[in-house]
Amino acid sequence: MSDVLTRFLSQKLAEVKEKGLYSPIDVLDGANGPLISIDGKEKINLASNNYLGFATHPAVIQAANDATTIYGAGAGAVRTINGTLAIHEELEQRLARFKWTEAAIAFQSGFNCNMGAISAVMTKNDAILSDELNHASIIDGCRLSRAEIIRVKHSDMADLAQKAKQAVESGRYDKIMYITDGVFSMDGDVANLPEIVEIAEKYQLIVYVDDAHGSGVMGQGAGTVKHFGLQASVDFQMGTLSKAIGVVGGYVAGSRQLISWLKSQSRPFLFSTSLTPGAAGAVIKAIDLMETDPGIVTALWDNAAYFKEKLIAAGYDIGVSETPITPVILGDEKLTQTFAAKLIAEGVYVKPIVFPTVPLGAGRVRNMPTAVHTKQMLDEAVSIYKKVGRDMGII
Numbered sequence: 225m226s227d228v229l230t231r232f233l234s235q236k237l238a239e240v241k242e243k244g245l246y247s248p249i250d251v252l253d254g255a256n257g258p259l260i261s262i263d264g265k266e267k268i269n270l271a272s273n274n275y276l277g278f279a280t281h282p283a284v285i286q287a288a289n290d291a292t293t294i295y296g297a298g299a300g301a302v303r304t305i306n307g308t309l310a311i312h313e314e315l316e317q318r319l320a321r322f323k324w325t326e327a328a329i330a331f332q333s334g335f336n337c338n339m340g341a342i343s344a345v346m347t348k349n350d351a352i353l354s355d356e357l358n359h360a361s362i363i364d365g366c367r368l369s370r371a372e373i374i375r376v377k378h379s380d381m382a383d384l385a386q387k388a389k390q391a392v393e394s395g396r397y398d399k400i401m402y403i404t405d406g407v408f409s410m411d412g413d414v415a416n417l418p419e420i421v422e423i424a425e426k427y428q429l430i431v432y433v434d435d436a437h438g439s440g441v442m443g444q445g446a447g448t449v450k451h452f453g454l455q456a457s458v459d460f461q462m463g464t465l466s467k468a469i470g471v472v473g474g475y476v477a478g479s480r481q482l483i484s485w486l487k488s489q490s491r492p493f494l495f496s497t498s499l500t501p502g503a504a505g506a507v508i509k510a511i512d513l514m515e516t517d518p519g520i521v522t523a524l525w526d527n528a529a530y531f532k533e534k535l536i537a538a539g540y541d542i543g544v545s546e547t548p549i550t551p552v553i554l555g556d557e558k559l560t561q562t563f564a565a566k567l568i569a570e571g572v573y574v575k576p577i578v579f580p581t582v583p584l585g586a587g588r589v590r591n592m593p594t595a596v597h598t599k600q601m602l603d604e605a606v607s608i609y610k611k612v613g614r615d616m617g618i619i
């Protein structure tokens with residue numbers, strides 16, 4: 225191995241370990257369902273993004289198997305060579321219908337969708353106004369486009385309006401985009417889409433909403449844009465198939481013209497092999513299930529409300545979440561790490577989230593109740609929260 229590389233790695237690994245930014249990775253013995261097993265010990269799982277339980281739903285698994293049997297384990301090529309199978313077309317039509325748009329394009333992940341879609345449209349002659357709490361994949365997609373990135377204070381509509389005005393008046397940009405998460409994953413708050421759309425209309429902004437945590441959750445499952453009835457005013461409805469949909473993949477839903485452009489220009493679509501047929505089949509089934517049984521999304525919200533109420537009654541600060549994302553805010557980084565470790569040892573699997581993912585002094589343990597947790601599992605989790613909180617003098 226190169227000495228230069230060895231020196232670099234030794235130094236950098238020591239640095240991140242010293243800062244407490246290097247965590248060992250837990251390995252699950254089996255599936256990522258409401259209960260998980262780690263090192264042979266069963267735990268109540270409050271760390272996944274599997275909001276609706278589709279990752280382990282028997283009909284979704286069956287659909288993956290069926291599609292694999294018909295179309296094979298892999299797609300065999302990138303979409304534009306001959307890796308577009310009938311099931312990919314079916315998936316995109318299904319996504320467009322799901323999002324109430326003319327068309328949709330599927331990618332291999334939400335992350336590469338943001339990388340590919342933003343950079344296919346925005347150029348170095350453009351500006352992107354970006355909420356400061358946007359997801360890493362949005363930040364990377366914006367950087368890749370080489371557009372000027374203008375950070376906007378989190379959900380601060382006055383700041384957005386002022387920066388949009390400045391950008392327009394500067395006359396320096398061909399196009400200006402505003403990009404935001406639909407639901408912010410660390411606090412569970414929802415973007416103010418009605419005001420965003422109003423400001424966008426005034427300043428002719430392109431609107432891009434990343435609804436990774438909104439799809440399958442808000443708007444009876446159709447997402448935050450549908451929740452506010454703004455399908456006609458949001459240009460890019462981006463989402464992931466890995467969270468509430470429970471499988472893997474990303475997509476943009478929008479006008480036929482936009483999707484045609486992305487299909488001819490976005491680099492992960494042109495140069496990376498398409499989604500596996502099994503993933504495409506599983507996603508179609510998950511969306512079907514969600515749309516035909518509204519009880520699944522309702523169960524998610526019921527469980528979240530139940531769990532939140534009990535945590536508040538126990539004396540915890542759960543922040544400003546408007547969605548099932550339930551942070552338990554502790555503040556101090558060390559305290560947050562110790563608290564999470566004790567919860568895990570007692571049987572509740574949660575993730576501590578600390579600086580730099582959230583601001584310094586805003587450490588929290590994030591809980592993701594799902595539609596498939598039973599009330600008994602949630603009760604058990606709350607009783608462990610109470611025990612650990614009392615032992616540590618937090619509540």
Ligand SMILES: *Cc1c(COP(=O)(O)O)cnc(C)c1O
Nearest residue numbers: 333334335359361436464466473
């Ligand atoms: C998780 C997430 C992504 C990435 O999605 P993957 O399909 O997991 O790659 C993109 N944007 C946001 C806001 C996310 O939360």
